[in-house]
Amino acid sequence: MEKTNIPEILKACRKGVNMTQAQFAKTIGIKRSAYAYYESGRTRPKIETLRTIAKVYGLDVNTLISNEDSNSLHQDNDQKINFDIKDFNDTFYDLSENEKAIIMKLRIMNREKRTKIINEIFE
Numbered sequence: 001m002e003k004t005n006i007p008e009i010l011k012a013c014r015k016g017v018n019m020t021q022a023q024f025a026k027t028i029g030i031k032r033s034a035y036a037y038y039e040s041g042r043t044r045p046k047i048e049t050l051r052t053i054a055k056v057y058g059l060d061v062n063t064l065i066s067n068e069d070s071n072s073l074h075q076d077n078d079q080k081i082n083f084d085i086k087d088f089n090d091t092f093y094d095l096s097e098n099e100k101a102i103i104m105k106l107r108i109m110n111r112e113k114r115t116k117i118i119n120e121i122f123e
């Protein structure tokens with residue numbers, strides 16, 4: 001079985017959204033030390049963690065577990081990531097801590113549950 005580039009891909013994606021390991025670990029609900037182990041290749045994330053990470057990055061899980069070169073992944077998504085970062089920074093960082101927490105919880109929910117909650121809010 002070929003070794004995947006999960007650590008390199010995770011690091012490139014995290015740096016692409018200009019977050020520290022601690023910040024990103026918090027957004028996906030894990031400890032910084034666990035995320036650091038993923039990036040170093042010391043441990044592999046469980047598939048559920050990969051799904052959460054893929055959701056946050058806007059990627060397909062297969063991208064994270066494939067043997068794609070992380071540099072080409074980063075280059076292909078560079079323009080989109082830069083636009084998303086600016087949009088994210090302009091809106092997210094101006095929110096209160098409670099608003100941020102709500103958004104992050106909604107972000108990692110499955111689509112059906114998230115849609116139901118959002119629909120209930122706007123009814």
